[in-house]
Amino acid sequence: MVEKILFVSLALLALSILIALYRIIKGPSMPDRAVALDMIGVNLISAIAIISIVLKTRAFLEAILILGILAFISTIAISKYIERGVIIERKSDN
Template sequence: MITIALNLAIAMVTLAALLNVYRLIKGPDEPDRVLAIDTLYINAIALIILLGITLGTRMYLESALLIAVMGFVSTVAMAKYLKRGSVIE
């Protein structure tokens, strides 16, 4: 049963990532694109966790943590760039 649920979850998260890519391409403004990337990295974390359960290993959690930290910092940097025109003042 877990296998079926796992495959369903992977399918749904992948579909979600595709929808994010649609928003990333369509825009129409820069904040929309940044928001799409922000959601995309959170979906990537979900996919990594699902992959970890599928393979029965917890090795990938470290990379999920790294993506979480880096994704947040890059979102903040991009938002700040859009607002001020520079990242570090």
């Protein structure tokens, strides 16, 4: 019973990722695309955690941590680009 629930949740997460991918492609604005990209990161982390539970292993925990860090950094970079137009600010020599 628990495995069936886990597989259904994996299917729903995959559907959610596809919907977010559509929002990234057809999004009306850049903030919508940034939120959809962050949503894909969170859903991937959840899917990897469910796969780890199904396979009864802890081997994927490092991948979850790395993906979480990368998703956070990419969200910060995209929001900074939307706000200021650049990601890395450089001081110019005048």
